[in-house]
Amino acid sequence: MLHQEHPRADLRQRLPDTVRASWDRSRRYGISPSDALLLNEVTLAHQKRVRERNQRLAGYAAPELAALHRALGGAGWMLACLDEEGTIAATYGKAPSPAARLDMVLRTGVSLSELTIGTNGPGCAIAERKPVVVSGCEHYLQEAKDFICVAVPVFDPSGELVGAIDASSTNRSDGGIALGGLTLAAHAIEKRMMADLRDAIFIRMHARPDMLGTPLEALLAVSPDGCLLGLNQAARHMLALPAGAGGDLAFATLFDTPFHLAMDRLGGACNGPVQLQSAGGLLLHARIGMDAAATPPAPRAGARPAAVQDTNDMKDTRVEQQLHYGRRAYARNIPVLLTGETGTGKEVAARLLHDTGPRAGGPFIAVNCSAIPASLIESEFFGYVEGAFTGGRSGGAPGKMEQAHGGTLFLDEIGDMPVELQGRLLRVLQERSITRLGGGKPVAIDIAVVCATHRDLPRLVADGAFREDLLYRINGFQVRLPALRERDDFAALAQRVLRDACAAIDVLRISGPAMAALQAYAWPGNIRQLQHVLRVAALYAEETGRIEPAHLPPEVTAGGQCPGAPGGEPVAALTHFKQNESAFIRGALHDTGGNISATAQRIGISRHTLYRKMRQYGIARPGGE
Numbered sequence: 001m002l003h004q005e006h007p008r009a010d011l012r013q014r015l016p017d018t019v020r021a022s023w024d025r026s027r028r029y030g031i032s033p034s035d036a037l038l039l040n041e042v043t044l045a046h047q048k049r050v051r052e053r054n055q056r057l058a059g060y061a062a063p064e065l066a067a068l069h070r071a072l073g074g075a076g077w078m079l080a081c082l083d084e085e086g087t088i089a090a091t092y093g094k095a096p097s098p099a100a101r102l103d104m105v106l107r108t109g110v111s112l113s114e115l116t117i118g119t120n121g122p123g124c125a126i127a128e129r130k131p132v133v134v135s136g137c138e139h140y141l142q143e144a145k146d147f148i149c150v151a152v153p154v155f156d157p158s159g160e161l162v163g164a165i166d167a168s169s170t171n172r173s174d175g176g177i178a179l180g181g182l183t184l185a186a187h188a189i190e191k192r193m194m195a196d197l198r199d200a201i202f203i204r205m206h207a208r209p210d211m212l213g214t215p216l217e218a219l220l221a222v223s224p225d226g227c228l229l230g231l232n233q234a235a236r237h238m239l240a241l242p243a244g245a246g247g248d249l250a251f252a253t254l255f256d257t258p259f260h261l262a263m264d265r266l267g268g269a270c271n272g273p274v275q276l277q278s279a280g281g282l283l284l285h286a287r288i289g290m291d292a293a294a295t296p297p298a299p300r301a302g303a304r305p306a307a308v309q310d311t312n313d314m315k316d317t318r319v320e321q322q323l324h325y326g327r328r329a330y331a332r333n334i335p336v337l338l339t340g341e342t343g344t345g346k347e348v349a350a351r352l353l354h355d356t357g358p359r360a361g362g363p364f365i366a367v368n369c370s371a372i373p374a375s376l377i378e379s380e381f382f383g384y385v386e387g388a389f390t391g392g393r394s395g396g397a398p399g400k401m402e403q404a405h406g407g408t409l410f411l412d413e414i415g416d417m418p419v420e421l422q423g424r425l426l427r428v429l430q431e432r433s434i435t436r437l438g439g440g441k442p443v444a445i446d447i448a449v450v451c452a453t454h455r456d457l458p459r460l461v462a463d464g465a466f467r468e469d470l471l472y473r474i475n476g477f478q479v480r481l482p483a484l485r486e487r488d489d490f491a492a493l494a495q496r497v498l499r500d501a502c503a504a505i506d507v508l509r510i511s512g513p514a515m516a517a518l519q520a521y522a523w524p525g526n527i528r529q530l531q532h533v534l535r536v537a538a539l540y541a542e543e544t545g546r547i548e549p550a551h552l553p554p555e556v557t558a559g560g561q562c563p564g565a566p567g568g569e570p571v572a573a574l575t576h577f578k579q580n581e582s583a584f585i586r587g588a589l590h591d592t593g594g595n596i597s598a599t600a601q602r603i604g605i606s607r608h609t610l611y612r613k614m615r616q617y618g619i620a621r622p623g624g625e
């Protein structure tokens with residue numbers, strides 16, 4: 001019996017401002033403190049209606065409130081989730097004692113709005129839009145004087161109030177603990193709602209970098225073209241946005257960094273958060289993506305082919321991070337653009353997105369835009385109807401886009417697509433339907449688009465060789481695959497490539513000096529070039545089982561000097577190696593005075609292999625053994 005001895009007028013003076021305002025409203029609503037209103041009549045039909053109406057909200061709240069109930073266990077709390085009108089949508093836990101009637105009050109369908117029962121926790125939290133603790137005689141109805149209720153409002157990503165969550169008890173429990181738990185639960189519910197936004201890129205922020213990843217971080221959802229799709233309450237406070245503001249705001253109005261620049265920096269960051277300054281001058285630390293708790297479900301077992309498993313071995317932090325968010329973008333049908341030098345694994349990454357994404361059961365159609373003759377490119381892409389042109393198949397043929405229906409269209413070397421075709425591609429991506437060459441009805445297509453290029457698309461746009469609108473359309477989320485020389489998992493990757501490239505040969509080791517030489521080299525042809533080099537080196541190392549520096553091409557062992565600039569012809573180094581192999585063997589034979597054993601040892605190959613190579617290149621032994 002809390003505060004019962006105080007006269008009400010006296011008590012009113014001592015109420016917190018929020019509760020006093022609620023009392024005043026309750027009086028205006030015509031409620032009298034002595035009314036018996038608590039045990040509302042609730043029919044089963046009404047309960048069913050309320051449940052159906054609030055299925056989504058209760059679904060978001062259920063895991064959080066169940067966990068909170070366990071955490072508060074033993075303290076006699078019952079938890080509830082209420083809609084924006086203050087009607088209970090779902091409850092969690094049992095009443096501490098049947099005599100207390102708490103379970104009679106907290107039932108689905110019961111209204112706890114101020115209008116119905118006057119001042120109470122959830123009713124007041126909804127009216128005031130802020131967390132509230134209402135204890136004992138602070139309730140407007142004397143009939144509720146034995147209860148304590150703690151409530152926190154819940155807002156959706158657009159800032160609309162969607163309801164409240166409540167913890168009630170008849171014990172003199174510590175409202176502070178329940179308030180802390182409910183506040184964290186409300187953050188988590190808001191985050192769950194945000195995670196369901198379609199086509200969103202998430203940015204997490206906080207003024208303190210160590211607060212990133214905690215429930216108190218601010219969370220923004222933006223569209224691939226930089227429009228604000230939603231934000232949590234923490235972000236709303238941090239960016240000083242009034243309730244309800246957000247919907248159409250552009251990223252550019254919230255931060256002083258242009259959206260694409262910010263995304264480039266956020267996407268490329270692997271060593272900690274990136275700093276962004278809000279338009280209000282607040283310096284924030286930001287990371288891209290939701291935290292691990294919100295990662296998409298693991299792919300189905302057995303759904304991935306070998307190439308995908310290979311890529312999962314990629315332990316380069318940047319590659320891992322980029323692909324993690326790339327997968328999420330792909331899963332939300334955001335077009336992913338893979339960029340990186342030639343041979344960095346863009347096609348492998350595209351297959352990974354497909355094979356581990358929601359369209360894994362559909363087709364993966366890869367088109368190399370630079371390899372299709374200009375005269376065929378339209379029919380390749382869009383297909384044709386019967387009689388569209390001489391030589392066409394009877395019945396016509398579907399194009400690549402139609403073939404990719406239900407799956408992924410991978411447009412490799414998109415930078416090489418002829419400008420005229422770019423316009424048609426853009427229309428298809430906008431309208432999501434195609435018309436075959438020669439007429440026919442438009443066919444609706446459902447495809448995920450992943451593009452790749454080693455070219456600088458913004459520069460092509462500036463030169464007029466690539467449409468800017470198409471660039472924005474395909475560049476929903478950019479995954480940059482680092483050059484091999486920039487990767488921090490070089491040694492592990494080299495071992496992996498060696499195993500894959502030489503499965504038939506029992507050579508599985510690279511000596512320390514050879515690895516050092518490989519690591520020092522600039523690899524203009526990236527992983528593809530590494531594959532070639534290791535494949536050849538493995539042939540030499542067949543007998544010893546270990547690749548030595550002598551098995552590597554001279555430019556690799558020349559201390560990291562690489563012929564040609566990065567991005568040059570990938571097989572150049574290999575060709576160079578082959579051309580120089582005979583000279584290399586001749587030089588070694590000369591140095592050892594024609595001693596076969598010493599030469600073989602020096603090169604790191606067996607005598608048998610040396611003889612074979614000498615025969616192959618027609619090298620005569622200078623002097624006898």
Ligand SMILES: Nc1ncnc2c1ncn2[C@@H]1O[C@H](COP(=O)(O)OP(=O)(O)OP(=O)(O)O)[C@@H](O)[C@H]1O
Pocket residue numbers: 310311314340341342343344345346347348349412452454496497500527528531
């Ligand atoms: N993580 C990896 N592990 C092993 N091999 C890989 C990995 N990533 C790529 N490769 C291999 O490297 C080679 C080049 O990969 P891929 O064709 O995907 O590169 P790309 O960037 O698409 O090249 P390009 O720009 O020339 O088309 C392929 O043979 C591929 O199997």
